[in-house]
Amino acid sequence: MARIVMKFGGTSVANLDRIRRVAALVARQHAQGNEVAVVVSAMSGETNRLVGFVDDISDDSRLGGAIDDEYDAIVASGEQVTSGLLSIALRRQGVNARSWQGWQIPLQTDGTHASARIKDIETLAFNQSLKDGIVGVVAGFQGISPLGRVSTLGRGGSDTSAVALAVALKADRCDIYTDVDGVYTTDPRIVPEARRLNRIAFEEMLELASQGAKVLQTRSVELAMNNNLPIRVLTSFRGVDEPNPGTLVCSEETIMEERVVSGVAFSRDEAQISLLRLSDVPGVVARVCGVMADANISVDMIVQGTSRREDSANLVFTIGRRDLEKTLSALEENKGKIGFDGLLFNDKVSKVSVVGIGMRSHAGVAHTMFSALAERNINIEVIATSEIKISVLIDSDMTELAVRALNGAFDLGAK
Amino acid sequence: MARIVMKFGGTSVANLDRIRRVAALVARQHAQGNEVAVVVSAMSGETNRLVGFVDDISDDSRLGGAIDDEYDAIVASGEQVTSGLLSIALRRQGVNARSWQGWQIPLQTDGTHASARIKDIETLAFNQSLKDGIVGVVAGFQGISPLGRVSTLGRGGSDTSAVALAVALKADRCDIYTDVDGVYTTDPRIVPEARRLNRIAFEEMLELASQGAKVLQTRSVELAMNNNLPIRVLTSFRGVDEPNPGTLVCSEETIMEERVVSGVAFSRDEAQISLLRLSDVPGVVARVCGVMADANISVDMIVQGTSRREDSANLVFTIGRRDLEKTLSALEENKGKIGFDGLLFNDKVSKVSVVGIGMRSHAGVAHTMFSALAERNINIEVIATSEIKISVLIDSDMTELAVRALNGAFDLGAK
Numbered sequence: 050m051a052r053i054v055m056k057f058g059g060t061s062v063a064n065l066d067r068i069r070r071v072a073a074l075v076a077r078q079h080a081q082g083n084e085v086a087v088v089v090s091a092m093s094g095e096t097n098r099l100v101g102f103v104d105d106i107s108d109d110s111r112l113g114g115a116i117d118d119e120y121d122a123i124v125a126s127g128e129q130v131t132s133g134l135l136s137i138a139l140r141r142q143g144v145n146a147r148s149w150q151g152w153q154i155p156l157q158t159d160g161t162h163a164s165a166r167i168k169d170i171e172t173l174a175f176n177q178s179l180k181d182g183i184v185g186v187v188a189g190f191q192g193i194s195p196l197g198r199v200s201t202l203g204r205g206g207s208d209t210s211a212v213a214l215a216v217a218l219k220a221d222r223c224d225i226y227t228d229v230d231g232v233y234t235t236d237p238r239i240v241p242e243a244r245r246l247n248r249i250a251f252e253e254m255l256e257l258a259s260q261g262a263k264v265l266q267t268r269s270v271e272l273a274m275n276n277n278l279p280i281r282v283l284t285s286f287r288g289v290d291e292p293n294p295g296t297l298v299c300s301e302e303t304i305m306e307e308r309v310v311s312g313v314a315f316s317r318d319e320a321q322i323s324l325l326r327l328s329d330v331p332g333v334v335a336r337v338c339g340v341m342a343d344a345n346i347s348v349d350m351i352v353q354g355t356s357r358r359e360d361s362a363n364l365v366f367t368i369g370r371r372d373l374e375k376t377l378s379a380l381e382e383n384k385g386k387i388g389f390d391g392l393l394f395n396d397k398v399s400k401v402s403v404v405g406i407g408m409r410s411h412a413g414v415a416h417t418m419f420s421a422l423a424e425r426n427i428n429i430e431v432i433a434t435s436e437i438k439i440s441v442l443i444d445s446d447m448t449e450l451a452v453r454a455l456n457g458a459f460d461l462g463a464k
Numbered sequence: 465m466a467r468i469v470m471k472f473g474g475t476s477v478a479n480l481d482r483i484r485r486v487a488a489l490v491a492r493q494h495a496q497g498n499e500v501a502v503v504v505s506a507m508s509g510e511t512n513r514l515v516g517f518v519d520d521i522s523d524d525s526r527l528g529g530a531i532d533d534e535y536d537a538i539v540a541s542g543e544q545v546t547s548g549l550l551s552i553a554l555r556r557q558g559v560n561a562r563s564w565q566g567w568q569i570p571l572q573t574d575g576t577h578a579s580a581r582i583k584d585i586e587t588l589a590f591n592q593s594l595k596d597g598i599v600g601v602v603a604g605f606q607g608i609s610p611l612g613r614v615s616t617l618g619r620g621g622s623d624t625s626a627v628a629l630a631v632a633l634k635a636d637r638c639d640i641y642t643d644v645d646g647v648y649t650t651d652p653r654i655v656p657e658a659r660r661l662n663r664i665a666f667e668e669m670l671e672l673a674s675q676g677a678k679v680l681q682t683r684s685v686e687l688a689m690n691n692n693l694p695i696r697v698l699t700s701f702r703g704v705d706e707p708n709p710g711t712l713v714c715s716e717e718t719i720m721e722e723r724v725v726s727g728v729a730f731s732r733d734e735a736q737i738s739l740l741r742l743s744d745v746p747g748v749v750a751r752v753c754g755v756m757a758d759a760n761i762s763v764d765m766i767v768q769g770t771s772r773r774e775d776s777a778n779l780v781f782t783i784g785r786r787d788l789e790k791t792l793s794a795l796e797e798n799k800g801k802i803g804f805d806g807l808l809f810n811d812k813v814s815k816v817s818v819v820g821i822g823m824r825s826h827a828g829v830a831h832t833m834f835s836a837l838a839e840r841n842i843n844i845e846v847i848a849t850s851e852i853k854i855s856v857l858i859d860s861d862m863t864e865l866a867v868r869a870l871n872g873a874f875d876l877g878a879k
Contacts, residue, residue: 120552123549141523153612
């Protein structure tokens with residue numbers, strides 16, 4: 050007997066037939082003698098419908114955030130409906146079940162509406178209900194604020210609800226059901242021979258997730274890592290009796306296979322900025338980052354280099370492409386303050402990264418990576434490294450070529 | 465300055481444009497210095513959509529009521545969305561407002577899901593919020609059960625929410641906005657010269673409402689009567705500056721006009737049953753009512769008469785037409801127990817009633833009524849009387865003729 054939290058996203062509960070299939074998956078776990086809590090998202094499309102109402106009635110302004118409390122009360126209703134429907138579907142299949150809204154558990158959050166953070170989960174009543182053999186079906190994505198209002202955790206928050214609940218309930222594992230059957234070495238749409246990983250370390254998952262391999266919400270992985278709670282990612286689109294091993298996201302120690310690189314991630318949504326002829330190099334990075342932070346823009350890769358003229362230097366950094374216009378005007382406005390003389394930008398760049406905890410102890414990863422790219426004549430604009438990741442910025446047109454080359458170089462294809 | 469509860473039904477908040485118009489009506493009351501609480505229904509069609517989900521996932525059985533708790537959790541979300549949207553619309557118009565769900569007030573109900581009764585309304589926090597000048601927008605139709613689950617009051621329950629809230633808040637009045645501009649002497653679709661009543665007594669409203677003039681839910685009128693809270697019925701489909709007097713439903717003492725009859729009500733959904741040659745008259749009515757009660761069928765008009773044969777008697781009564789088949793089989797099954805020898809039924813009958821508190825002190829109402837019907841050769845099958853109502857059962861084809869005749873006889877047309 051184990052205690053399991055199962056989470057189903059919007060596509061898994063998109064309509065009543067899918068909700069019935071989800072009920073069958075839950076019923077199977079329950080029939081095996083497990084204590085089961087389920088966390089559900091809104092039926093897909095429902096959150097967008099509700100957000101559309103809010104945007105329309107607030108004239109798209111959302112009144113500068115001054116209606117976030119009501120936004121939460123409205124949007125949280127989507128998960129409420131799904132949790133009720135799944136409870137009925139379970140009872141229809143003979144399984145004792147009941148729905149729980151955020152305020153009923155209660156799942157306490159801070160007072161930041163529309164992107165609240167979980168503060169505490171009271172488990173007394175919920176625990177007893179599980180022990181009584183009742184499946185607890187929790188409306189994900191929502192909680193209750195210190196003032197007793199409904200709060201939501203922001204988009205993707207149901208993953209975080211599920212992991213936080215699993216931690217609070219001391220669950221044995223958290224199974225995240227989604228529309229893919231696990232975590233892949235790279236995007237199978239680009240590299241058909243990409244391989245599903247049986248296991249991946251939390252740290253690797255974080256580096257992959259923040260880069261486009263968007264299977265799990267970053268906050269949920271961090272939470273699982275901090276509490277050493279294994280997460281299994283698997284698909285809800287297989288029958289109860291079909292094999293569905295998924296990918297286990299777990300601590301490094303639990304991973305037995307020797308592997309230097311686990312995956313190749315990429316993001317096309319990048320833009321590169323070069324500031325030329327900086328007058329005063331010491332402190333310039335801090336000034337640039339200050340200007341960007343004031344404009345609420347995240348800066349990613351940063352490289353300082355010396356230009357050919359000896360008395361000046363260049364600074365190169367990347368931002369999200371959607372922030373390009375905002376960035377350019379912020380830099381122009383602060384040209385004097387920062388102290389630069391010229392500006393170039395390139396919005397046709399991609400970031401490609403190899404990720405793997407084995408890198409720490411294995412030399413030669415960088416050499417393998419750069420050789421593979423050089424063989425295909427792919428120019429590298431910027432390089433950034435962390436303990437378990439090497440990222441390069443390249444011409445966007447080269448993205449697929451680079452991803453395939455790296456997948457081959459690190460032997461990440463199907464065996 | 466007054467304290468007002470305003471209630472808006474589903475057609476009044478059917479879409480975002482109508483919600484904006486409702487916000488304008490509320491803003492006007494607030495601008496006049498009043499403390500305003502608003503009770504809203506779900507956007508029309510929304511409750512049906514949600515109930516459709518429930519029926520589908522429970523295979524139309526609703527599992528014999530064993531899912532009523534989840535039905536409530538699902539269906540209550542409709543009002544939750546409207547209350548949030550109206551709060552946003554009010555803020556958009558510069559009015560401080562916030563939504564309240566049943567559990568937030570809290571509005572305590574009993575544990576009968578899907579048709580709960582209100583037990584208590586805690587007003588401490590809500591009161592303070594009103595005093596702070598914040599419009600309280602309440603999700604109607606819902607409360608919280610003794611076990612902390614969401615409960616609903618059953619269809620039409622938003623009227624009851626509004627009146628109960630008005631009583632608990634010691635409001636000066638409760639304004640029920642709907643899609644008609646008041647209560648009429650009879651159905652204007654049948655009698656074009658039917659007149660809007662300026663005032664009507666609670667008792668008269670109860671007799672009219674239970675009969676087809678379905679403007680207000682019966683329970684809400686009873687509650688208002690027991691607490692002597694005036695209700696104003698008016699339309700939400702007029703502009704803020706257009707006259708909109710509506711109809712005041714109030715105590716008899718408040719009504720100044722001398723009026724013997726206030727309205728003519730009718731119902732076409734009747735069926736008449738005649739039991740022939742009853743063997744044992746004493747106790748037979750009790751036995752018939754017992755059989756009907758066991759089958760969960762309401763019996764309305766009951767008349768005992770003697771037939772031409774001296775040793776036996778007839779019993780005539782009416783039921784709702786939808787219960788006819790159930791009634792016939794219940795009676796056949798219990799033929800021996802009841803002791804009758806023949807059965808006739810007629811499902812082409814209507815009930816027409818005149819209602820008025822003035823009847824108590826005025827003789828001659830019955831005479832005027834029966835003369836008016838006789839003049840038009842309308843046969844009366846059954847007569848039933850109460851203190852403030854006389855009802856007759858007639859051939860369905862004669863319904864409109866009878867209603868028009870009575871409207872004329874009691875001078876209820878437009879002046």
